[in-house]
Amino acid sequence: MxxxxxxxxxxxxxxxxxxxxxxxxxxxxxxxxxxxxxxxxxxxxxxxxxxxxxxxxxxxxxxxxxxxxxxxxxxxxxxxxxxxxxxxxxxxxxxxxxxxxxxxxxxxxxxxxxxxxxxxxxxxxxxxxxxxxxxxxxxxxxxxxxxxxxxxxxxxxxxxxxxxxxxxxxxxxxxxxxAPTPSKTFFLRLLNNQIDFAMVRNWLTMCETWHGGHCTSKADMLDKDLSDPATEIPSFRVIDVVDNCIIPAPNKCKYAVLSYVWGKIDPSTILRNLKNVVNELEKPGALVSEENYDRIPITIRDAMWVTRELGLRYLWVDSLCIVQDDSEQGGSKMQAIAKMGLVYGAAYITIIAGTGTDANAGLPGVHADSRGVDQAVEELLPGLRLGFKPKWQDHIPGATYFTRAWTFQEQQFSRRSLVFIGGQVVFRCMQTDQWREDVVFEERRSRYGSTARSARDTDDIGKYEGLLQSYSGLSITFESDIYHAFAGMIRFIQRELKANLVHGLADAYFDWSLLWTALAPQERRNWAPSWSWSGWKGQSWPHMWDWYSRSIARIRKAQRKRTWIIWYQRKAHDSEEYVRVWGPKKFSSAPSGPRNFYGAHVQDRFPFDCTQTLPTRRRLVAAPAYIEDTYNPAPGSGFLQFWTVSVTFKVGKSVSKETKRGPENTHIRAGIFGRDGREVGIAFVHPDWFKANISKSHEFILLCEGRDVRADNGRMDDEPGWKYKMMLIEWHGEWAERVSLGSIEKHDLTQALAPGPVWKEIILG
Incomplete structure (x- = not known):
C-alpha cells in the first residue's frame, strides 16, 4: 500500500x-x-x-x-x-x-x-x-x-x-x-473521475469539529434557533431516501435541502406532489416505481443520491415536498412559501445545483465521468507538475442559478452547503467557502475560520440595502412571486429595522427608501408600483449608506429633520379610504403643533401654505391592480396619495462636467434647466425616454432633503451638501408614475418654471 x-x-x-x-x-x-x-x-x-x-x-x-x-x-x-x-x-x-x-x-x-x-x-x-x-x-x-x-x-x-x-x-x-514538505496543505490535489464522498463526509466532520457552534447555531437571517420546521409548518414533508417515498417529517429530523433551478421544463411531464397523488407517494418505494422514477428530474435524483452518500435519510425538495395545487389562501403551499427561510435555515446542509439551466442538468461529479470540466494540470519537468487553482466563483457569470430570485433567498438562509459547480463540489459554511476537492486543506494548519465571529452589528442599514440591491437584479419566472421569493428576508428586515416593507420599501425610512436609483436602463414591471424597486426589472441601488451613513440610529434622527411629506396609501381603487404608510408610536399633532411623518415638529421651509396634508377622498377609475403586498400586516393598493411641492423644469442634454464617482451609470445624463437657462441639476434617464422628451418641460415633485455624495469631512449633518431630492413623474390620467430621480440645490427652487413651486396633491402609482 x-x-x-x-x-x-x-x-x-x-x-x-x-x-x-x-x-x-x-x-x-x-x-x-x-x-x-x-x-x-x-x-x-x-x-x-x-x-x-x-x-x-x-x-x-x-x-x-x-x-x-x-x-x-x-x-x-x-x-x-x-x-x-x-x-x-x-x-x-x-x-x-x-x-x-x-x-x-x-x-x-x-x-x-x-x-x-x-x-x-x-x-x-x-x-x-x-x-x-x-x-x-x-x-x-x-x-x-x-x-x-x-x-x-x-x-x-x-x-x-x-x-x-x-x-x-x-x-x-x-x-x-x-511538494517537498511534510505538509501538502493548500497545494493542488488531482481529481478522480467521480466525487469521493468519503472526502465530503470528512468535510462535515471537520466543520463540526473545528467550527463547533458557529455553524450549528441558527443562520444570521433567522430570528431564533429552529431544529424542527414541522413545529411551525404543519404540512412539512420530506423525502425518505432509504424507503424512497415522501413522508410527514419525523420530529426533529436531520435533513438536507435542495436548491436548484427549475427552468423551462413542462410541469406536466415530471413528477410533482399533487392532491390526487400525495397518499400514493407516501408508500415505500413510490419514487423508484416504474411509473414515477423516470419522471423525477435528474437533479433531484442526484440530490437523493448525495443525501444517501452523506449518511442522511431525509431530503426536502419543493416540487415533491410541497403539494403544488394546494395554493389557495391558507393552503399548505402558501404556508411553506411564507416559512421558506425556516425550511432552509433548519436544514443540516443545502445541496446547491449551481450548474445547468434546468432541473435535468444533474449534479456534476456525482456519477463517473460526469464532471464536464477537465482539470488544468501540466508537467513542466519530471517531478514538477503545476496546475491552475480555479475559484468556484469564476463559474458564477453565466450560471443560471445565480441569476434567480428564489435561489438567492435559499442561499441566504443556509448554514452549510455543498455547491456543485465547475465540475466539482465545494463546501461552504458560516466560517469558510473554500473547501473543495482539488485543494488539500485537511491538515491542522488549514483550520482557518475557527475564530469566533464578532458580535453582529445591528446598527447597519447596509445589510437591508445590500439584500434589496442583490435581489432586485435577479430574474423571476412568475411576476406574482416578486414578494414570495423575498418572504424570508422580509422577516429578517422586519426584525432588524423594526419596520414593515410597503411593496418592498421600509415604512419607517420611507422618504429615503424612495431614493433608490438604477445604473442601467430598466424595464417597467406593470404589476408593481413605479415608486418601488419591485416595479422595475433590473438591479436597483438603495445606497442610503453611501451618501449619508450606515447607522440606523443616525438615519432615524436625520429623517425627522429633512422631510415634510405625510405619506398615505390608498386601501383600494374603488374605495375612498386611505391609511398612513407609517407613524411613530407617540405621534400627536397637539398641543405642541403639527408634526411631520416621523413625529418631529414641522419646519417652515417653503414660502407658501403647506398645511394641507390629508388626501382628498376620491375613487380611482381604471387603475391597474398591483401584486398583493402579502407580507405587510396592513396591505394597501400600492397607490400613494400625499401632498408635496410640485415644480416644472426643462429637461435637455446636460452641459455640466460629470464628476466620476462610483460605478458607471449607463443611462442618459440629462440636465435639469431652470428659468434663466442654467443647468441646476441632473437626472439619469432611460435613453428611449430621453429621445422622446428632450428639450421639453416636465413635472418634478420634491421628496425630501438628501445628499448626492457623502461629506468629505465626515460631518454629514452639516448644511453644505444637502439638496432637494426630486422625482421626475409622468401622469396617466388620475395618477402619476416615476420616471427618474434628480436633485437641485435648495436655493435653486426659485428657478422652477412658471407657475413656480406649488403645493399639490399627488397620487403616485
Whole structure:
C-alpha cells in the first residue's frame, strides 16, 4: 500500500523535506481524515512538450512554491511583479510549452488578443496563500505556499474586464504530490473521475469539529434557533431516501435541502406532489416505481443520491415536498412559501445545483465521468507538475442559478452547503467557502475560520440595502412571486429595522427608501408600483449608506429633520379610504403643533401654505391592480396619495462636467434647466425616454432633503451638501408614475418654471 502523508508538525527541518507521492488516508491530531493523493498519470506529459525560452528563464522548481520557516515571512508580499510572459497572440502560438498552455487556461477561455485596438499582454507575479486566522478578515492570511498569479492587460498599461472575459485573480501552484514538505496543505490535489464522498463526509466532520457552534447555531437571517420546521409548518414533508417515498417529517429530523433551478421544463411531464397523488407517494418505494422514477428530474435524483452518500435519510425538495395545487389562501403551499427561510435555515446542509439551466442538468461529479470540466494540470519537468487553482466563483457569470430570485433567498438562509459547480463540489459554511476537492486543506494548519465571529452589528442599514440591491437584479419566472421569493428576508428586515416593507420599501425610512436609483436602463414591471424597486426589472441601488451613513440610529434622527411629506396609501381603487404608510408610536399633532411623518415638529421651509396634508377622498377609475403586498400586516393598493411641492423644469442634454464617482451609470445624463437657462441639476434617464422628451418641460415633485455624495469631512449633518431630492413623474390620467430621480440645490427652487413651486396633491402609482 502507498504510504500515508505525514502529519504536519510545528517544528521541522527544511533540509529533510522530500517529495511525496500518493498515500492512503491517515488522520491528524484531532482525528480528521487526510485523504490519499491520487497517483499522477504517466500521460500528463505530452509528446513533444518543451518549455519555451521565456518560461525556462523563470527557473521554476518545486521548492520555489513553498514558504520555508527560514523565510520568516509574516504576511503576503508580492515579489517579481513584472514577470512579462509576452503578448497573448505569441503565447497562443507556443502550444508546445506546457506552462504557456497552463497560463492561458488560468486566464480563461475568453482571453482576447486585442482590446481597444491594443494587443493584450500577460504579466505574472509571485504571491502567497495560507490559513486565515480570523474569518472577519479573510484578506489576511499566514503565508504557507507560493502561487503565481498571471494577469492580462493592454500593452502599455490599462486593465480591462467584462462579463465572462477573465477568471478572477487566477492562481497557479504546485501539485501536492510534488511538494517537498511534510505538509501538502493548500497545494493542488488531482481529481478522480467521480466525487469521493468519503472526502465530503470528512468535510462535515471537520466543520463540526473545528467550527463547533458557529455553524450549528441558527443562520444570521433567522430570528431564533429552529431544529424542527414541522413545529411551525404543519404540512412539512420530506423525502425518505432509504424507503424512497415522501413522508410527514419525523420530529426533529436531520435533513438536507435542495436548491436548484427549475427552468423551462413542462410541469406536466415530471413528477410533482399533487392532491390526487400525495397518499400514493407516501408508500415505500413510490419514487423508484416504474411509473414515477423516470419522471423525477435528474437533479433531484442526484440530490437523493448525495443525501444517501452523506449518511442522511431525509431530503426536502419543493416540487415533491410541497403539494403544488394546494395554493389557495391558507393552503399548505402558501404556508411553506411564507416559512421558506425556516425550511432552509433548519436544514443540516443545502445541496446547491449551481450548474445547468434546468432541473435535468444533474449534479456534476456525482456519477463517473460526469464532471464536464477537465482539470488544468501540466508537467513542466519530471517531478514538477503545476496546475491552475480555479475559484468556484469564476463559474458564477453565466450560471443560471445565480441569476434567480428564489435561489438567492435559499442561499441566504443556509448554514452549510455543498455547491456543485465547475465540475466539482465545494463546501461552504458560516466560517469558510473554500473547501473543495482539488485543494488539500485537511491538515491542522488549514483550520482557518475557527475564530469566533464578532458580535453582529445591528446598527447597519447596509445589510437591508445590500439584500434589496442583490435581489432586485435577479430574474423571476412568475411576476406574482416578486414578494414570495423575498418572504424570508422580509422577516429578517422586519426584525432588524423594526419596520414593515410597503411593496418592498421600509415604512419607517420611507422618504429615503424612495431614493433608490438604477445604473442601467430598466424595464417597467406593470404589476408593481413605479415608486418601488419591485416595479422595475433590473438591479436597483438603495445606497442610503453611501451618501449619508450606515447607522440606523443616525438615519432615524436625520429623517425627522429633512422631510415634510405625510405619506398615505390608498386601501383600494374603488374605495375612498386611505391609511398612513407609517407613524411613530407617540405621534400627536397637539398641543405642541403639527408634526411631520416621523413625529418631529414641522419646519417652515417653503414660502407658501403647506398645511394641507390629508388626501382628498376620491375613487380611482381604471387603475391597474398591483401584486398583493402579502407580507405587510396592513396591505394597501400600492397607490400613494400625499401632498408635496410640485415644480416644472426643462429637461435637455446636460452641459455640466460629470464628476466620476462610483460605478458607471449607463443611462442618459440629462440636465435639469431652470428659468434663466442654467443647468441646476441632473437626472439619469432611460435613453428611449430621453429621445422622446428632450428639450421639453416636465413635472418634478420634491421628496425630501438628501445628499448626492457623502461629506468629505465626515460631518454629514452639516448644511453644505444637502439638496432637494426630486422625482421626475409622468401622469396617466388620475395618477402619476416615476420616471427618474434628480436633485437641485435648495436655493435653486426659485428657478422652477412658471407657475413656480406649488403645493399639490399627488397620487403616485
Amino acid at each position: 502507498p504510504r500515508s502523508p505525514p502529519i504536519i508538525h510545528e517544528e521541522y527541518d527544511s533540509d529533510d523535506w522530500e517529495s511525496e507521492s500518493d498515500g492512503e488516508r491517515s488522520q491528524d491530531a484531532t482525528g480528521i481524515a487526510i485523504p490519499q493523493l491520487l497517483p499522477v498519470p504517466a500521460t500528463l506529459a505530452k509528446p513533444g512538450d518543451s518549455l519555451c525560452d521565456t518560461c525556462k528563464s523563470l527557473n521554476l522548481s518545486a521548492k520555489r512554491f513553498v514558504v520555508f520557516p527560514s523565510d520568516n515571512l509574516k504576511a503576503n508580499k508580492p515579489d517579481d511583479p513584472n514577470m512579462h510572459l509576452g503578448l497573448v497572440v505569441d503565447i497562443r502560438r507556443k502550444s508546445h510549452c506546457p506552462f504557456c498552455r497552463l497560463v492561458l487556461r488560468a486566464l480563461g477561455p475568453n482571453l482576447p488578443t486585442m482590446v481597444d485596438g491594443k494587443p493584450v499582454e500577460v504579466t505574472m507575479s509571485w504571491n502567497t496563500e495560507g490559513p486565515i486566522p480570523d474569518p472577519n478578515q479573510p484578506w489576511h492570511h499566514i503565508p504557507q505556499i507560493r502561487v503565481l498569479r498571471p494577469y492580462a492587460q493592454k500593452k502599455g498599461g490599462g486593465y480591462f474586464g467584462g462579463p465572462n472575459m477573465l477568471n478572477m485573480f487566477p492562481e497557479i501552484t504546485l501539485l501536492a504530490n510534488d
